[in-house]
Amino acid sequence: LAKTTQPISMDSYEGQEVNITCSHNNIATNDYITWYQQFPSQGPRFIIQGYKTKVTNEVASLFIPADRKSSTLSLPRVSLSDTAVYYCLVGDGGGTASKLTFGTGTRLQVTL
């Protein structure tokens, strides 16, 4: 199974940009990289997904280098409500039958 490695926790002040990097050395050719956000007592929520280079939506940006062995989730100007756990996900290369594995995630704490 493709495995991901993320920092366990990060701290930030409100208004700053936060970058969370995920390592996925064994990513398969057809795998996408997907990031989720989870608040306490809730199910994860999809944030952004990409295959290569850069993807941006209204919530975040995702930077993926050419070798695709890592990716960086960028949250611009975080607020207190961005305090959550962030998960990086890649498939195991099986296409439609892939098993999706969540890592331990990165706990982001935003303070004033």
Add this chain to the structure above:
Amino acid sequence: NAGVTQTPKFQVLKTGQSMTLQCAQDMNHEYMSWYRQDPGMGLRLIHYSVGAGITDQGEVPNGYNVSRSTTEDFPLRLLSAAPSQTSVYFCASSYSFQGSYEQYFGPGTRLTVT
């Protein structure tokens, strides 16, 4: 659309009891899965299904059964509950195409086994 719904929201079982956690989605998604999340931990995949009639095991399948008779429903059955199965259970669904998985999660079922 209701999205992904799970019932019950909370459940307390005694060791050895069996029960079924229900999951349904109204988005016509092919891919459905069950995860468990222990306190302070990430999610671990229990079972998944790529379509009606097709299921497969995830990381931690022991003690659980699943079936997928329709596209909409994916129930998870605990065969003989054990305290180690105390956890929050999440069901998820997504469109299923090569390599890309935007999953939608249900609100979870909080299970306590005494």
